[in-house]
Amino acid sequence: MKKQPRWIILLTVSIAWLFSCFSLSAAQTTQPSDSVDQSTQEMLKELQSVPQTRSAGNPIVSSAPSTEDALAPQTPAIDWWHLIRYDFPLMLITAAAVGVAGALLGLFVLLRREALVALAIPQVVAIGAALGMRLEWNNKLLPALGVALIALIYFARSKRWNAGNWIVPSFYVAGLCLSFLLIANHGQDVEDLQRMFTGVDVAVDRKTAAIAIPVLLVVGLICALLWRRWLLLAQAPAAAELAGLRPTRWDALFLLLLTIVILLGTNALGVVMVLAMLFLPAATILPWTRRLPAAMLGGVILSLIFLAAGFYLSNTMNWPLSQSIGGAGCGALAISQLAAQFKGD
Amino acid sequence: MGDKLIEVKNAVFGYGGRPVVQVEHLELFRGQCLGIFGPNGSGKTTLVRGITGLLSPMAGQVKHELSVSTSDLRIGYLPQHRNLELHWPMTALDAASLAISARRIFGWIGIRSKDVLAMMDRLQISQFANRPFAALSGGQQQRVLLSGALAGDPTVLVLDEPTEGLDVRSTQELLDLLRQFIAEGLATMIISHEADDLVQVSREIAWLHPASDVGQASRVEIVTPQTLGEAILSAARRVV
Numbered sequence: 001m002k003k004q005p006r007w008i009i010l011l012t013v014s015i016a017w018l019f020s021c022f023s024l025s026a027a028q029t030t031q032p033s034d035s036v037d038q039s040t041q042e043m044l045k046e047l048q049s050v051p052q053t054r055s056a057g058n059p060i061v062s063s064a065p066s067t068e069d070a071l072a073p074q075t076p077a078i079d080w081w082h083l084i085r086y087d088f089p090l091m092l093i094t095a096a097a098v099g100v101a102g103a104l105l106g107l108f109v110l111l112r113r114e115a116l117v118a119l120a121i122p123q124v125v126a127i128g129a130a131l132g133m134r135l136e137w138n139n140k141l142l143p144a145l146g147v148a149l150i151a152l153i154y155f156a157r158s159k160r161w162n163a164g165n166w167i168v169p170s171f172y173v174a175g176l177c178l179s180f181l182l183i184a185n186h187g188q189d190v191e192d193l194q195r196m197f198t199g200v201d202v203a204v205d206r207k208t209a210a211i212a213i214p215v216l217l218v219v220g221l222i223c224a225l226l227w228r229r230w231l232l233l234a235q236a237p238a239a240a241e242l243a244g245l246r247p248t249r250w251d252a253l254f255l256l257l258l259t260i261v262i263l264l265g266t267n268a269l270g271v272v273m274v275l276a277m278l279f280l281p282a283a284t285i286l287p288w289t290r291r292l293p294a295a296m297l298g299g300v301i302l303s304l305i306f307l308a309a310g311f312y313l314s315n316t317m318n319w320p321l322s323q324s325i326g327g328a329g330c331g332a333l334a335i336s337q338l339a340a341q342f343k344g345d
Numbered sequence: 346m347g348d349k350l351i352e353v354k355n356a357v358f359g360y361g362g363r364p365v366v367q368v369e370h371l372e373l374f375r376g377q378c379l380g381i382f383g384p385n386g387s388g389k390t391t392l393v394r395g396i397t398g399l400l401s402p403m404a405g406q407v408k409h410e411l412s413v414s415t416s417d418l419r420i421g422y423l424p425q426h427r428n429l430e431l432h433w434p435m436t437a438l439d440a441a442s443l444a445i446s447a448r449r450i451f452g453w454i455g456i457r458s459k460d461v462l463a464m465m466d467r468l469q470i471s472q473f474a475n476r477p478f479a480a481l482s483g484g485q486q487q488r489v490l491l492s493g494a495l496a497g498d499p500t501v502l503v504l505d506e507p508t509e510g511l512d513v514r515s516t517q518e519l520l521d522l523l524r525q526f527i528a529e530g531l532a533t534m535i536i537s538h539e540a541d542d543l544v545q546v547s548r549e550i551a552w553l554h555p556a557s558d559v560g561q562a563s564r565v566e567i568v569t570p571q572t573l574g575e576a577i578l579s580a581a582r583r584v585v
Contacts, residue, residue: 111433228452232443235429239422239494241399242503243447289434290477 078315090209092311095273095325097213098265099303101220102277105261107292107299108223108230108254110282116168117155117255118278121262122271123175124151126193129267130182133189141211141267148259156252197271198322204268212264219257227292230254272322277303280329287340306332347375349410350418350501350532351396356405357562358388358395364403364562365391371551371567373501376530378523380543382573383553388563389536392551393503396534419448421499426486427510431479438474440486441465441493448497457496464496465489468522484515491522501532508542520545540577544570 084092109118128144137143151171158167183189204212223230229250232240237247265274285298310325317324351373359365366388373379373396381389394400395407397420409418421444429440441461446452454461465471470488473481481489487507494502504523508516523546527533537543543550550573553563568576 111430225453226451228439228442228446228449228454231433231435231439232446232452234433235440236422236424236443236447238505239424239444240447242397242420242422243444245447286434291434291436291439295434 080315083315088311090206091204091269091321092307094204094209094212094216094268095307095321096304097216097220098261098269098274099277099281099307100300101216101223101261102265102274103281103299103303104220104223104296105258106278107282107286107295108227109258109278110286112230112234112254114255114258115279116172118258118262119275120168120172120175121148121151121259122197122266122274123172123179124148125263125266126175126179126196126271127182129196130179130189130193133186133192134182141263144263144267148263152252152255152259156248156255159251160248195270196266198320208268212268216261216264219260223254223257224296227296231292270322272326276306276322276326276329280306280326280333284329284333284336287336287343302329302332347377347530347532349374352408352410353396353402354406354408356395356402356407358391358400359403359562360391360400362403363560366395366553366565367562368392368395368405368551368565371396371565373532373534375500375532376527377549378527378533378535378547380547380550380570380573381534381536381553382538382540382543382550383563384538384555387553387555389553390505392553392565393534393536397501397503418501419497419499421494421497421502423487423490423494423502423504423507425506425509426483426490429478429486429490435478436475437470437478437481437485437489438462438465440478441474441489441496443490444493444497444499460498461493461496464492468492468495482515483510484512484518487511487515487519488522491519495526495531499531501534502526504533504535504537506537506539507535508537508539516542540573544574 106118109115125144125148128147129140131147132140132143135143155164155167155171158164179193180190183193233245233247233250240247240250261278262274265277281299281302282295284302285295289295289298306325306329309328310321313319313328314321314324319327349372351371353368353371355369357364357367371379381392383389391400395402398407398409398418438458438461441464442454442458445457445461446454449455449457462471462474465474468488468491470485470492473485473489478486478489491507507519507523511519520542523533523535527546533546535543535547547570550568550570552566552568552573554566555563
């Protein structure tokens, strides 16, 4: 059988994926008005009688619907420009920064086989956040950073004793347990921590965005510029040592960059979105690239596409944003992996 | 014989206070190939780390004669092609550029990629430059890595089991290439447990004899290729 050119397969994959996203949302928007039940109709009538304010819920529409509109066959059109420009600009820019940094770091996380570390760090970060909640500190970022750094140093040392394989899963479990034990019986704190893990109700304030966006972009840039260094350390650490480099220090730098991305991303947008951006774009693009620069560029583009698709699905389907991005990414990953079986190399 | 590059006198190398290998006297000259032969676990890598200055001696001294600073002695390294992680997306040119990138700030190679390409051309593998490294055969991969190690213009080239996993023809091609560069003045240290390969290219061989007691250092004996060949042959006869 003649081999299909790589770009044709990629194009087919992309079209199939976009088609599935639009099909899902179309199915949702063409639901009959019968699905609006009695209680909803009553609630809409009540809403009509009070002065209108901008909706903070999800999905957001251009104006509050009247009873007649709600009962009409069509769902009101979503004002995308309003959503992007006025309702969620900070959240979207922060998510894009997480996407860029996550896709770049995530590529090397997967290639260096450090995915388990990336999964454990958010749990460790949660211990710090829970500690901050318990001590009623305003700034949860500092204790989270402190605990993450301690864990990172311990992990780096455990690699030297060849104990990394069992230390990291232990960190994961410790984070899951200790974070919730620290705030047990504190209802609101437990709810906040759960929200951090699930990434539902994503909202980013100006202060968080002002720190997260530039730092994430700089971290992503540093990681990208050092791509030959990561390649060398993975392929020939002895050559690096003979040239006067210290592989353990470079490994520590990589883990530090990863921790910064996970910490800031988790603090701003929750664990789900950070992990989705770390793993899915890189895993989707890897079967299709021959060089690291192409993989990095492709990963960044994919992360932004996943964000756009997730945002679209979230607003049209009334789904939580982080999970919508993850769902879009998983769909693309599944198609990419399937299509990769048919490509020839 | 060319200039003396390295001299080791009464040195003991080891880790954490535990001696691994002891050397009475060893010298490396420009244009010399020193074979390092011994069974697994005898301390071959430790010896090379000690000779190259990566590991400080627990006793004795290691003298790098070329200049006062160790960094001026450029040590190239040819990794085992089988130890490379082939799931990384990289072309043959990327793999060949590893050695040069190690000595560049942030790993950027810039115009030095021309040197790598020129060396690939000399080793007649420039046609593979843009091919995925993983798609090349073992022999081609080893030549690609050798071109990269040589493009860095090393004073001493360390080769770690260079013929491991190669077929007879690829092994012979690689050894022929090495002989060419040694004749041009390159000092090399070849770590191998294949006595046949070392006998073909080395002038002297550092033969590591593991100590009979646990916790004692292996002893290094400097022998000629003929001596090693005869010793291996007589050992084989005893087994038969």
